[in-house]
Amino acid sequence: MSSLLIFGAGGHGRVVADAALRAAKWSLVFASDRDPVRCSGELLAGVALRPADAALAAAAAVHVAIGSAASREREVAALPPGVLATVVHPQSSVSAHASVSPGCFVAAQAVVAPLAILGRSVILNHGAVVDHDASVGDFSHVAPLAALGGGVKVGRRVLIGSGARVLPGLRIADDVVVGAGAVVCTHLDEAGVYAGVPARRLR
Ligand SMILES: CC(C)(COP(=O)(O)OP(=O)(O)OC[C@H]1O[C@@H](n2cnc3c(N)ncnc32)[C@H](O)[C@@H]1OP(=O)(O)O)[C@@H](O)C(=O)NCCC(=O)NCCS
Structure with missing residues (x-):
């Protein structure tokens, strides 16, 4: 089991975080966002928010949880190969x-x-x-x-x-x-x- 970064800390991110916790497939679920205002505290209970650059650099598995198709496509394209979860x-x-x-x-x-x-x-x-x-x-x-x-x-x-x-x-x-x-x-x-x-x- 590895850790999962949920990238996108809005309402859709919360829905994905809830599902990821229920799936119990990752040892740690944490979250981040391009908006620095959304990068501290918790997205949901047990899902800590971290600054984007550090979170993206550390994550072995990343799920881009952004509702806008164009933004989701852009963020996925910027990920290193093999991390998309x-x-x-x-x-x-x-x-x-x-x-x-x-x-x-x-x-x-x-x-x-x-x-x-x-x-x-x-x-x-x-x-x-x-x-x-x-x-x-x-x-x-x-x-x-x-x-x-x-x-x-x-x-x-x-x-x-x-x-x-x-x-x-x-x-x-x-x-x-x-x-x-x-x-x-x-x-x-x-x-x-x-x-x-x-x-x-x-x-
Ligand atoms: C269809 C949609 C994209 C139009 O949005 P918009 O371009 O901002 O359109 P407006 O709100 O200005 O409405 C334009 C006209 O279409 C009508 N209209 C808007 N949505 C409609 C719908 N779903 N079905 C029928 N008519 C609709 C409006 O009543 C308005 O009619 P009028 O010109 O006679 O007053 C939007 O209303 C919609 O249904 N989006 C889907 C939202 C959704 O399901 N998101 C998923 C979230 S998880």
């Missing part, structure tokens, strides 16, 4: 026949079905579902209670908002935002913001 809440359900790439976070009650693929540093939030044969590209985020039907292909840096649904077999392009509660009924082949039932482009 995946955090899976023990009360999620991840098929032994699914693929979960380094840096992913799988929250409580989330489901990753057989032959599903999660790319690097994907966030699969509370109760989200990635059904069989679906894939989620690097740095994307499937928000709480959102669901991707079987065979859905989601690009990179996509946000699927809370409670949204994507019907089976559809494609979602890179850098798309799907609003909370949307139902996606057609391929979304251009980057943009889509919302509503059925989902339509807002901009």
Whole structure:
């Protein structure tokens, strides 16, 4: 067992820290942030905050827990090779026949079905579902209670908002935002913001 640095000391960092403590896979869980104001005290009880440079230099395993896809991608790119850590809440359900790439976070009650693929540093939030044969590209985020039907292909840096649904077999392009509660009924082949039932482009 080694120590785990959670990099990103906001609300999402707290969720990841809670899951990491529950997973009981690391001897020590500690946290840091680019914002020096967030680098002292505790993120959660038992998860000390430390200054960023010292924390990053010392860590053998790092999970980047930043909600913004662009910031998460930038911080992951700056890490030394081999340190990127995946955090899976023990009360999620991840098929032994699914693929979960380094840096992913799988929250409580989330489901990753057989032959599903999660790319690097994907966030699969509370109760989200990635059904069989679906894939989620690097740095994307499937928000709480959102669901991707079987065979859905989601690009990179996509946000699927809370409670949204994507019907089976559809494609979602890179850098798309799907609003909370949307139902996606057609391929979304251009980057943009889509919302509503059925989902339509807002901009
Ligand atoms: C879709 C979304 C990205 C739009 O955000 P925005 O660009 O700031 O848009 P605005 O709030 O200015 O709203 C623009 C219009 O879209 C409507 N709208 C906003 N979100 C909507 C949604 N989810 N579904 C339907 N309509 C929506 C607004 O009512 C507004 O309509 P109007 O022009 O008739 O007044 C945002 O509302 C959203 O749903 N984000 C997802 C949040 C989420 O789930 N995060 C996960 C956290 S873990």
